[in-house]
Amino acid sequence: MMGPRSLVWLLLVVFAPPGFSDNLALLSGTLRTFQRAACDxxxxxxxxxxxxxxxxxVAQYGKSADALAALCPDPANPHRNVVNNTCFWPNALQTVxxxxxxxxxxxxxTSPKTFGGDPCPGTRKYVEIAFKCGPNEFRSRVACENEVLQLKCNPNTRLAVYSASFGRTEYESFACPQPQGV
Known part of the structure; x- marks a missing residue:
């Protein structure tokens, strides 16, 4: 129920371009995904x-017959056909x-030593990683009813309002000043 004074809550995320992740699933879904790959x-x-x-x-270490020839050709024998099998190390994500x-x-x-094992001995392998760049800091601001809330960014940064709400619940711990006689 709304009282004579209400709160406005904002959860703000400040980003430095070009990237932005990780604390909130919705935010993570909106951030750019970067991909990197490297051979043994x-x-x-x-x-x-x-x-x-x-x-x-995402992180995987091993080989896929389709990707290996294009990504990591064998320098000793660049025209050799890649054996048509796929193998990946199960703990690659944890390692990264x-x-x-x-x-x-x-x-x-990138090597079997780094990942703690060799999923397919005797063959060249690669690592593929997908990652996002998330903000280091989440800030929140509160304004009481009829107050003006000014939001400012530092130069070359961007402000994203993750959520905003008006009102309060019976469990709110923050209290706006009450008018006299209330």
Whole structure:
């Protein structure tokens, strides 16, 4: 029930372009997904803009017959046919999350040693990673009824209003000043 004074709640997310992740599923669904891939013995780098951090969405390490020939040709025999089998290491996502999650940037060598095992010994493999860059900070602002709420951004940043509500519930802990006699 609305009282004589009501609250306006805003949950704000401040982004530094070009990226934005991870605390809220709805927000995560609106953020750009970045993809990186690297072959065995290559370094892979994940990097987010200032004021954002990595949120790993997908990671796989191994090989797919279709992708391997195009992504990681064998330098010793570039015209060799790739054996038509697929194999992926089951703990690749956990490995990448432990190395990169919530960091602004990370890099690591793509190899069986990095991932703790070799899903298909004797063949070249690759890692594929999909990640988002999410805000490091969520801010909220409250204004009481008939108050003006001014929102400002720093230069070269963007403001996204994640949610806003008007009113209050019987469980609200924040109280606006009440008019005299109420």
């Amino acid at each position: 013995d290559q370094v892979i780098i994940l990097k987010c803009p200032d004021s954002t951090s990595i949120s790993v969405q 999350v432990e190395a990169c999650q919530k960091k602004r940037q990370c890099k690591f060598q």
